Amino acid sequence: MAKGPWLDDDEQTAWRSYLLMNKTLTTHLERHLQREFGMSNSDFEILVNLSESESGRMRAFELGRATQWEKSRMSHHLSRMEKRGLIRKEACDSRYPEIVITDEGLAAIKACAPAHAARVREFFVDVLGPDRMVALGEASDEIVDTIGKHCESNCPPEVSGLLT
Secondary structure (H helix, E strand, O other): OOOOOOOOHHHHHHHHHHHHHHHHHHHHHHHHHHHHHOOOHHHHHHHHHHHHOOOOEEEHHHHHHHHOOOHHHHHHHHHHHHHOOOEEEEOOOOOOOEEEEOHHHHHHHHHHHHHHHHHHHHHHHHHHHHHHHHHHHHHHHHHHHHHHHHHHHHOOHHHHHHHO
8 A cells, every 4th residue: 555645753753864864964074174174065075076087087067967066056166166276177179178186176185085084984884884884875876766767757857967
C-alpha cells in the first residue's frame, strides 16, 4: 500500500535530523575555512575541483556541472576569485574560457585542505565509523541516481544539465 504525501513521525524525525546535521556540519566547516584561511566554502569548492583536475584547468561549464552552480553564480564567483589572484581565465578555441588555478590558488588550497580534511574526519568520518560510512555512501548514491532519473524527464534543461 502506497503511503500518502505526508511523512510519518519517524520519517519526519529522521528528515529533520538530517537537515539539522547537514546545516550544522556545513556551517561549522565553512566558519573554520573563513576564520582560519579567509576562504569561503565556494572558493574551496572551485579550488578543489581545479586542483584535482589533471591539468589544473577546467572550462567554466565543467565547473558548473561539477559544483551544480548556475551560470550566473559561477560567472560572478569566478570574477571575484580572479580579482583575488586564485584563478585566471584563459581564452581557448571555444566560447567557454578555461579556468586555471594560479600558484596563489594552489598554495591556498594546499594550506587549508589538511585542516579541512581533519575536521571532516573528526566530525563526520570518525563519528559514523566504517560500516555506517559505507551505508551512507550507498544511500547517497541511490538518492542522487533517483533524482537524476527524475530529472531526465521532469526537470528543465538548465537543471538536468547540472546533474549529468
